[in-house]
Amino acid sequence: MKSLAPLILLLAAATNTLARDVYQSPSDFISEVFANNPPKASLMWLNRAMKQELTEILGHRPNALRVRYWKKKLKTVWILDEIGKEHPITTGIIVDQGKIQAIKVLIYRESRGYEVRHPFFTEQFNGARLQEDAQLDRSIDGISGATLSVRALKKMARMALYLDKHSNP
Amino acid sequence: MKLDKALLASITLASSTLFAAPAMAADDKDAIWSAIKSLEEKVEMTADAMDSDSAGKHGHGTSSGKTTIGGYGEMHYNNLDSKKEVDFHRSVLFLGHEFSNKTRFFMEWDLEHAGTMELEQSFLEFDISDKTSVKTGVVLIPVGIINETHEPPTFYGVERNPVENKIIPTTWREGGVGISGELAEGWSYDAYLTSGLETSSGDGYAVRDGRQHVIKAVAEDLAYTGRIKWVGMPGVEIAATYQRQGDMTQGADATAGAASLIETHAVITRGATTLKALYAAWDLDGSGPESNGSNEQNGWYIEPSYKVTPKFGIFARYNEWDNTAGSATDSKYKQTDVGANYWPEENVVVKLDIMDQGGKGTDSGFNLGVGFQF
Numbered sequence: 001m002k003s004l005a006p007l008i009l010l011l012a013a014a015t016n017t018l019a020r021d022v023y024q025s026p027s028d029f030i031s032e033v034f035a036n037n038p039p040k041a042s043l044m045w046l047n048r049a050m051k052q053e054l055t056e057i058l059g060h061r062p063n064a065l066r067v068r069y070w071k072k073k074l075k076t077v078w079i080l081d082e083i084g085k086e087h088p089i090t091t092g093i094i095v096d097q098g099k100i101q102a103i104k105v106l107i108y109r110e111s112r113g114y115e116v117r118h119p120f121f122t123e124q125f126n127g128a129r130l131q132e133d134a135q136l137d138r139s140i141d142g143i144s145g146a147t148l149s150v151r152a153l154k155k156m157a158r159m160a161l162y163l164d165k166h167s168n169p
Numbered sequence: 170m171k172l173d174k175a176l177l178a179s180i181t182l183a184s185s186t187l188f189a190a191p192a193m194a195a196d197d198k199d200a201i202w203s204a205i206k207s208l209e210e211k212v213e214m215t216a217d218a219m220d221s222d223s224a225g226k227h228g229h230g231t232s233s234g235k236t237t238i239g240g241y242g243e244m245h246y247n248n249l250d251s252k253k254e255v256d257f258h259r260s261v262l263f264l265g266h267e268f269s270n271k272t273r274f275f276m277e278w279d280l281e282h283a284g285t286m287e288l289e290q291s292f293l294e295f296d297i298s299d300k301t302s303v304k305t306g307v308v309l310i311p312v313g314i315i316n317e318t319h320e321p322p323t324f325y326g327v328e329r330n331p332v333e334n335k336i337i338p339t340t341w342r343e344g345g346v347g348i349s350g351e352l353a354e355g356w357s358y359d360a361y362l363t364s365g366l367e368t369s370s371g372d373g374y375a376v377r378d379g380r381q382h383v384i385k386a387v388a389e390d391l392a393y394t395g396r397i398k399w400v401g402m403p404g405v406e407i408a409a410t411y412q413r414q415g416d417m418t419q420g421a422d423a424t425a426g427a428a429s430l431i432e433t434h435a436v437i438t439r440g441a442t443t444l445k446a447l448y449a450a451w452d453l454d455g456s457g458p459e460s461n462g463s464n465e466q467n468g469w470y471i472e473p474s475y476k477v478t479p480k481f482g483i484f485a486r487y488n489e490w491d492n493t494a495g496s497a498t499d500s501k502y503k504q505t506d507v508g509a510n511y512w513p514e515e516n517v518v519v520k521l522d523i524m525d526q527g528g529k530g531t532d533s534g535f536n537l538g539v540g541f542q543f
Contacts, residue, residue: 021270021299059515065216086237086265111273111294111302115400118354124403139440141404145318151515 023117024106026079029092030070039072044163057134057158058082067163075101076167078160084110084149091153093160098168099129103157113146116153125153130161237265241542243321245328249524249534257283263290271296279340287382289340301350307383308347311359311396312410312432313337314447321540322518325474325484325510328536331502332468332490336449337432338366338377344386347394355401365392365414368453370422374463375492376451379417390415404438417453424457441476462496483509489528503527508536517541 030038045066046054054062063081070077075096081088087109094101103125105117115121121143129137136158142150242260247253260280267273277289292306309317315324315333319340333339345363352358364386366379381387391414398408410432417428434447450467458464468490476482484507491501508522520538 086239109270111296114351115355115357118401120355120401121403141438141440143400143403144314144406144436145398145400147318147323 021109022107024092024104026090026092026106029079029104029106030077033075033077033092033094034070034072039070041068041070042167043068044167050166053134053162054159057162058155062159069163069167071167074098074168076160076164078163079106080156080159082152082156082159084113084116084146084152086110089116089149089152089156091156093156095160095164098161098164099127100125100157100161102126103153103160105153110149113143113149115143115146116149121150122153125157128157128161130158130165134158134162136161235267237263237267239263239265239543241320241540243327243538243540246537247327247534248536249532251532261289289342298350301348303346303348305346307342307344308361308363310341310343310363310394310412311347311349311361312341312394312412312430313339313449314434314436314445315339316341320542321520321538322510322512322516322542325472325482325520326486326506326508326522326536327520327538330470330472330486330506331488331504332447332449332470335375335377335490335492335502336451336466336468337430338380341380342383343381343392344383345391355399357398357400359394359396359398361392361394363392363394364388365390365419366417366428367419367421368417368425370418370424370457373461373493374417374425374453374458376466387419387421389420404443406436407434409433417458422455422457424455424460426454428453443472443474443476445472445474446470459495462493462498462500465495466492467494480512481509482512483507484522499528501528502530504530516543 024032043066046062046064051062067078067080069079075094078093078095079090080093081090083089088107089105089110090107092104092106094103103122105122108114108117124138124140125136131137136154140150140154240260240262242257244255244257246255258281260283261277262280263275263277265273265275273294274292275294276291279287279289281287288307290307290309292304292308294302294304296302311317313333315329316337316339319329328334329339343361343363343365345361347359347361347363349359350357364381364383365388366376367381367387368374368376368379372378392412393414394410394412396408396410398406400406410430412430414428416426418425428451430449430451432447432449434445437444446469448467448469451465453464453466455464468488470486470488472484472486474482474484486506488504488506489501493500504524504526506522506524508520511519513519518538518540520540521535523535525533
């Protein structure tokens with residue numbers, strides 16, 4: 001029993017904190033981005049060509065028939081889901097004039113790789129644009145042990161930039 | 170008058186017909202708008218249902234409700250001085266189930282060398298706070314670079330590096346309980362209490378031979394493991410692990426005693442370039458291990474790599490290790506590896522490397538491999 005004491009103490013110290021996963025609700029994120037005056041949500045239906053191009057970006061067919069977004073002037077905001085290893089990571093992405101203004105992990109459901117939510121990682125996306133080959137115009141350094149979550153965030157960033165182009169025909 | 174009355178009647182009839190027509194058109198218009206609106210709602214509901222059905226069906230592993238399956242595998246061709254063989258080294262199937270968003274189960278079966286089934290992991294994990302989880306069952310020891318993340322597309326070299334084979338006995342799993350959590354942004358810790366190794370004088374107290382695979386593992390002396398990890402900068406991981414075990418022979422050998430392991434490593438990625446470095450050292454007490462020099466067992470490696478394209482990367486690695494470093498004679502193994510990985514898909518890899526041993530090692534040749542994860 002004596003040998004278990006350090007672990008029991010650690011457990012006791014750890015149990016007095018909060019519930020996991022939701023860092024900010026999507027609606028709160030939208031309100032914050034538009035200073036509590038968000039525009040009405042728009043729906044973008046994905047046509048056949050868009051689905052093909054998004055399949056290239058995501059590595060699988062997009063999960064949705066259409067994507068909801070919020071637009072004011074040249075700024076668009078996207079709430080996207082993409083699975084890291086097993087569970088969807090819900091991410092808010094602000095695109096302004098064709099480049100990422102900010103990216104924020106809103107809900108994280110995986111049991112590992114949660115470090116992708118930290119600003120030291122997400123700030124690498126700020127200012128990123130989409131190249132002709134649908135790749136980001138910069139390299140994003142990953143996080144060891146969070147490879148699949150990093151990959152999911154890169155895909156969502158590319159998807160938001162791609163969809164933003166289609167919101168400004 | 171009769172004419173006037175007839176004319177009035179005609180005008181009244183005509184006007185009523187005339188005015189009735191627009192009234193009918195307005196009704197039709199409303200009906201059409203109503204039908205369009207209803208159709209639009211139905212399309213939205215159908216799209217919602219289809220989106221909801223297709224959500225969560227991609228990723229590493231295939232999810233069906235709350236149960237996930239996945240796996241990885243690798244086949245090797247070794248053309249070495251010591252052997253020439255084809256080996257389906259590992260074929261691993263994993264199964265996860267989420268009881269709730271705070272409680273999950275994870276299991277990994279590993280068919281080794283197309284013949285021996287091993288239980289690599291099988292644990293319940295509980296999130297007990299927003300930053301802390303506890304797992305219990307057969308767990309991977311939090312040490313080194315490869316032990317916890319070893320899917321073939323994630324590392325260079327057909328075979329895992331020798332230091333994380335001979336000094337850190339990867340894949341190293343034990344039965345027990347562990348707590349993991351985040352201390353601050355980029356900082357995390359793990360503290361495990363598990364079954365330990367059981368070395369013996371017969372196998373020279375070599376740590377790899379001490380693995381019990383949690384098969385009725387003798388648990389006279391448990392092992393304590395702690396790790397601190399920092400990933401606070403993109404592309405950088407620095408970690409250190411310490412393990413202490415009361416008796417490395419589980420009380421079977423009076424000439425052996427306690428053992429401790431210190432391991433530290435760094436992984437630094439900048440753009441296409443990655444540098445990995447790892448050092449691990451065991452210190453075994455007792456006159457038994459001291460008699461053959463296994464009281465000190467240590468090793469290190471350094472591995473620079475460069476991704477020429479996102480699908481093709483090259484690497485070099487220099488390794489040194491010694492399982493009898495406490496002996497007076499030079500018993501150090503040295504190995505240099507150079508090679509390349511090609512990823513035709515992000516989760517599929519083809520590997521080639523050339524290895525050359527020195528020191529006490531005499532093996533050389535080349536290895537080919539294919540691997541995957543899903």
